[in-house]
Amino acid sequence: MVNVLFFAGLQEAVGEHRVTLDVAGKTIDELKTLIKDTYSLGHLDHVMVAVNEEYVGENIILNEQDTVAFIPPVSGG
Template structure:
């Protein structure tokens, strides 16, 4: 199982700030596909990705107990 953290509007779209999902052996890209089929995450493709508090790429392969965070772009001034 992998913990997935959502921030900002992704949290609102998912209806939660965190979900636990079976994703052992999946790449981050495959996890995104799985999440998009379950939740209406409109800005997931623009989000930065962190795995275990380190920025990661979509090719990163996940293992049990990883924590994946999706961080949407921030704007303001």
């Protein structure tokens, strides 16, 4: 299983901070599409993705126990 985290406005849109999904073996791109469809979101083009606390590209393949974070454009400072 893979842990998936949402933050800020995306967390509000999804209605969850954390979900656990059976998506090991899928790519980030495939997970994005799944999330978009599951939660009826618009496109996620501006959302960066981190796996195990590091930013990754869309072609990365997920492993069991990975933690994926969907990171909308940041606004700290």
